Amino acid sequence: xxxxxxxxxxxxxxxxxxxxxxxxxxxxxxxxxxxxxxxxxxxxxxxxxxxxxxxxxxxxxxxxxxxxxxxxxxxxxxxxxxxxxxxxxxxxxxxxxxxxxxxxxxxxxxxxxxxxxxxxxxxxxxxxxxxxxxxxxxxxxxxxxxxxxxxxxxxxxxxxxxxxxxxxxxxxxxxxxxxxxxxxxxxxxxxxxxxxxxxxxxxxxxxxxxxxxxxxxxxxxxxxxxxxxxxxxxxxxxxxxxxxxxxxxxxxxxxxxxxxxxxxxxxxxxxxxxxxxxxxxxxxxxxxxxxxxxxxxxx
Amino acid sequence: xxxxxxxxxxxxxxxxxxxxxxxxxxxxxxxxxxxxxxxxxxxxxxxxxxxxxxxxxxxxxxxxxxxxxxxxxxxxxxxxxxxxxxxxxxxxxxxxxxxxxxxxxxxxxxxxxxxxxxxxxxxxxxxxxxxxxxxxxxxxxxxxxxxxxxxxxxxxxxxxxxxxxxxxxxxxxxxxxxxxxxxxxxxxxxxxxxxxxxxxxxxxxxxxxxxxxxxxxxxxxxxxxxxxxxxxxxxxxxxxxxxxxxxxxxxxxxxxxxxxxxxxxxxxxxxxxxxxx
Numbered sequence: 001x002x003x004x005x006x007x008x009x010x011x012x013x014x015x016x017x018x019x020x021x022x023x024x025x026x027x028x029x030x031x032x033x034x035x036x037x038x039x040x041x042x043x044x045x046x047x048x049x050x051x052x053x054x055x056x057x058x059x060x061x062x063x064x065x066x067x068x069x070x071x072x073x074x075x076x077x078x079x080x081x082x083x084x085x086x087x088x089x090x091x092x093x094x095x096x097x098x099x100x101x102x103x104x105x106x107x108x109x110x111x112x113x114x115x116x117x118x119x120x121x122x123x124x125x126x127x128x129x130x131x132x133x134x135x136x137x138x139x140x141x142x143x144x145x146x147x148x149x150x151x152x153x154x155x156x157x158x159x160x161x162x163x164x165x166x167x168x169x170x171x172x173x174x175x176x177x178x179x180x181x182x183x184x185x186x187x188x189x190x191x192x193x194x195x196x197x198x199x200x201x202x203x204x205x206x207x208x209x210x211x212x213x214x215x216x217x218x219x220x221x222x223x224x225x226x227x228x229x230x231x232x233x234x235x236x237x238x239x240x241x242x243x244x245x246x247x248x249x250x251x252x253x254x255x256x257x258x259x260x261x262x263x264x265x266x267x268x269x270x271x272x273x274x275x276x277x278x279x280x281x282x283x284x285x286x287x288x289x290x291x292x293x294x295x296x297x298x299x
Numbered sequence: 300x301x302x303x304x305x306x307x308x309x310x311x312x313x314x315x316x317x318x319x320x321x322x323x324x325x326x327x328x329x330x331x332x333x334x335x336x337x338x339x340x341x342x343x344x345x346x347x348x349x350x351x352x353x354x355x356x357x358x359x360x361x362x363x364x365x366x367x368x369x370x371x372x373x374x375x376x377x378x379x380x381x382x383x384x385x386x387x388x389x390x391x392x393x394x395x396x397x398x399x400x401x402x403x404x405x406x407x408x409x410x411x412x413x414x415x416x417x418x419x420x421x422x423x424x425x426x427x428x429x430x431x432x433x434x435x436x437x438x439x440x441x442x443x444x445x446x447x448x449x450x451x452x453x454x455x456x457x458x459x460x461x462x463x464x465x466x467x468x469x470x471x472x473x474x475x476x477x478x479x480x481x482x483x484x485x486x487x488x489x490x491x492x493x494x495x496x497x498x499x500x501x502x503x504x505x506x507x508x509x510x511x512x513x514x515x516x517x518x519x520x521x522x523x524x525x526x527x528x529x530x531x532x533x534x535x536x537x538x539x540x541x542x543x544x545x546x547x548x549x550x551x552x553x554x555x556x557x558x559x560x561x562x563x564x565x566x567x568x569x570x571x572x573x574x575x576x
Binding site: 018019020021025028029031032033035036039040041042043044046047050089092093095096097099100101102103108110111112113114115117118119120121122125126127128129130132134135157160161164180183184187188193196197215218221222223224225228229241242243245246249254257258261264265267268269271272273275276 | 304305306308309310311312313315316317319320321323324327328329330331332334335338377380381383384385387388390394396398399400401402403404405406407408409410411413414415417418423424425448449452468471472475481506509510511512513517530533534537540542545546549552553556557560564
């Protein structure tokens with residue numbers, strides 16, 4: 001599923017009789033690279049090339065334009081609310097699912113994955129059904145002058161919904177793998193609940209937490225379908241960066257659209273780099289623990 | 300909470316975390332999703348059927364289903380090659396290429412959408428040579444397939460990679476020492492072991508494609524009956540304030556994706572049984 005921490009095991013090259021002939025290996029490698037270049041690298045290059053099509057000055061003008069800056073602020077705000085909320089939820093969910101046994105555990109895990117199965121368009125629509133003008137809550141909200149859809153709260157809700165599973169689903173397997181012995185030892189030695197959590201559990205799963213937060217943040221900042229439905233596209237008010245890209249593009253301001261899009265593409269590249277770094281660090285930490293493991297048992 | 304609802308444990312915090320998890324799940328996910336079914340049930344059976352079976356909607360199902368299937372199939376074939384190459388062969392830039400596979404997860408769909416549209420438009424880098432050869436991509440079902448291939452690419456690769464890595468080399472050694480050719484070993488030994496993960500990756504890519512909106516809407520052209528995907532019809536209905544109609548079509552889509560995910564879960568149970576034997 002979307003971005004599970006997979007740590008590639010180092011694999012020594014297979015002996016000659018156990019691998020394909022050289023032409024086959026080269027051929028397969030070339031096919032794989034051609035496919036990835038065509039479908040990943042060329043579109044990425046197109047974003048930056050179109051963004052700079054009219055030079056650096058036009059690029060900077062498009063990026064520094066007030067509406068683009070307003071969109072950037074709104075994107076940071078929605079991600080700044082959605083990511084911490086889902087982080088707290090992810091920690092709580094992982095603690096109760098990974099550390100305890102109770103009936104209905106697998107059903108709960110499935111329900112947590114539910115938003116991954118929902119189309120972004122539907123994710124946005126349900127908040128219009130819930131809070132929109134024709135909804136049961138609509139008249140009450142209007143009477144109290146509360147705007148949720150076509151306003152910032154709706155954007156935040158839709159973003160929270162689509163990024164809901166990210167931290168939890170990264171953390172649950174990591175916490176399950178860590179087991180409960182260390183926490184039990186901490187308790188027996190007199191540590192309090194929160195103390196156990198902050199001093200024992202959190203340090204051992206910190207890479208999993210970081211990994212989940214990185215993925216959650218990337219989706220929160222880049223979400224398009226769900227926020228497009230609830231936004232109402234009011235410039236400077238309810239336009240996040242991806243929505244701003246859409247508006248510029250539909251107004252045939254291609255260079256400006258790609259300039260703003262290049263910011264998001266850059267964010268994607270930073271996300272990939274951070275993800276790679278976390279995978280590398282956590283696999284090193286895992287290898288160090290493996291190396292220390294047998295010695296501890298012997299002692 | 301029932302006495303002894305959970306197994307006894309010295310660890311604290313079960314009530315707090317379980318309670319918060321349920322509360323947050325209900326508030327953020329279950330309650331909003333349930334409105335979908337309440338609202339679409341307000342149509343009554345006849346109205347529901349009329350909303351979800353009008354010719355324009357059925358044409359969109361066919362298009363969405365067909366292009367999603369095509370995209371997932373392309374990914375199944377090339378995803379296997381990519382996963383194989385990344386796990387088994389080493390070449391310069393190997394780690395970089397491996398990291399790049401996740402780009403479709405990280406790149407906002409709207410950015411992918413406008414990039415692909417510009418590339419495959421008639422005056423684009425790839426659209427110009429293709430249209431000279433008589434192939435139109437942008438604003439046709441082929442363009443939708445291209446976008447859905449982009450979106451689904453990491454699923455097959457990332458589900459296959461860990462399985463390929465965990466294959467026991469001794470099994471292949473045994474096959475080779477018993478006289479199997481490399482192709483026979485692949486077809487008779489490796490492929491059967493990969494099959495559950497391969498189908499799972501395919502199904503994940505397919506399920507994701509069914510609901511995809513951002514990357515498709517720019518390249519599709521959005522002509523009713525021809526290049527209009529189901530999520531776009533939902534948005535059109537919402538803009539016309541036909542909330543019940545939008546909810547009904549969404550309910551159909553949602554049930555379809557649930558069935559696929561259920562199938563994936565069964566598959567994974569089957570594959571764990573296979574590896575346990």
